[in-house]
Amino acid sequence: GQxxxxxxxxxxxxxxxxxINCTYQTSGFNGLFWYQQHAGEAPTFxxxxxxxxxxxxxxxxxxxxxxxxxxxxxxxxxxxxxSASYLCAVKRxxxxxxxxxxxxxxxxxx
Amino acid sequence: DVKVTQSSRYLVKRTGEKVFLECVQDMDHENMFWYRxxxxxxxxxxxxxxxxKMKEKGDIPEGYSVSREKKERFSLILESASTNQTSMYLxxxxxxxxxxxxxxQYFGPGTRLLVL
Numbered sequence: 322g323q324x325x326x327x328x329x330x331x332x333x334x335x336x337x338x339x340x341i342n343c344t345y346q347t348s349g350f351n352g353l354f355w356y357q358q359h360a361g362e363a364p365t366f367x368x369x370x371x372x373x374x375x376x377x378x379x380x381x382x383x384x385x386x387x388x389x390x391x392x393x394x395x396x397x398x399x400x401x402x403x404s405a406s407y408l409c410a411v412k413r414x415x416x417x418x419x420x421x422x423x424x425x426x427x428x429x430x431x
Numbered sequence: 432d433v434k435v436t437q438s439s440r441y442l443v444k445r446t447g448e449k450v451f452l453e454c455v456q457d458m459d460h461e462n463m464f465w466y467r468x469x470x471x472x473x474x475x476x477x478x479x480x481x482x483x484k485m486k487e488k489g490d491i492p493e494g495y496s497v498s499r500e501k502k503e504r505f506s507l508i509l510e511s512a513s514t515n516q517t518s519m520y521l522x523x524x525x526x527x528x529x530x531x532x533x534x535x536q537y538f539g540p541g542t543r544l545l546v547l
Contacts (some may be wrong), residue, residue, distance in 0.1 A: 354535070363435075363521060363538035364474070408474065419536060420490070421466075423473035 323347050325422035327409050332428045333399055341394045341425045343409035354419065355383050355394045356408040364408055368394070396427075404429045434458070435524055435539035443545045450509040452542050454522030461527035463505035464536065465489075465497060467518040474521065480505055481527065512546045519543050 325345045333339040345353070352371035356364035370376055370385035370392060382395040396403055409422040438453035454463065464479040466489075476489030478497040486497050494516060498506045505524075509516055520543075523536040 363540050365538070366535045369535070410474075418476070418479060418487075418489075419464075420476070421474040423471065 323413075323420055325409055325411060325420060327407075327422040327425045329423070330426045330428070332430060333396075335399055335401060335429055335431050337399050338395065338397050339399060339427065341396075341407050341409075341427065343392045343394070343422055345390050345392070345409070345411050345422075347411045347413055347420060349413040350387065351412040351414065353383075353385055353392050354410045354412065355381075355392075356410065358406045358408060358424070360405070367407075399429050401429050401431070403427065435522060435537050437520075437522055437539040437542050439542050440540060441543050441545075443547065444509075444512050445547055446513060448509075448512050448546075450512050450544070450546075452507040452509075452520055452522075452544070454505045454507070454524075454539055455503055456505075456524040456537070457503065458524070458526070458537075459502065460524040460537075461502070462525040462534070462536075463499065464523040464525075465495075465505065465507045466521045466523065467491070467516075468521055468541075469518050477507065512544075514546050517544060517546045 327343045355367040358364040368383040375384045380397045385392045406424040406426045408424045410419040435456045465477045466474045468474045475491050480486050480499045496508045519541050521541045522539040525534040525536045
């Protein structure tokens with residue numbers, strides 16, 4: 322079957338670091354995406370991993386281990402505006418078909 | 432900047448009505464997608480299209496159909512709306528590349544549909 326798991330909710334403090342985990346079991350793998358979605362808005366692209374290892378982009382980094390079916394999104398120097406849902410998605414086929422996890426709602430407290 | 436627009440932000444319909452949700456993208460993208468998003472269930476793929484007049488079923492196509500007569504426009508049709516189709520509907524598009532690896536999906540603002 323197809324399954325993508327991520328925690329439902331997380332809370333962190335402004336200025337801290339938070340790691341959001343994602344595990345997946347899918348038929349076919351052609352890369353893993355992370356999206357950010359603020360309440361009432363459309364998801365926006367954050368990162369993409371297709372090879373094992375860490376991809377860094379400013380305050381955000383994403384890690385992938387294909388052998389373990391595991392990824393994480395690391396957010397550093399948290400800001401209040403980082404309060405949002407973070408969606409993990411696996412690309413199954415070669416033509417862009419994504420399957421999404423249910424999302425992790427992150428609340429950043431002062 | 433990529434722009435994906437959806438015809439309505441909010442829509443209220445009655446059970447049994449035929450509903451059309453329109454999506455337009457202005458970046459000449461080949462791929463277009465329709466999702467619905469529900470609390471606790473996340474984003475689920477309804478239908479997608481890789482070319483004009485071409486469509487593929489996603490994970491939850493029952494009760495829906497689609498139309499892609501022009502490259503920039505992808506329509507989602509609810510032939511006879513039911514209350515369990517009350518949801519947030521999101522359209523997305525992406526550019527097909529060879530090799531098709533890193534193409535990002537760009538999402539529209541969503542249509543919140545209420546079926547009474």
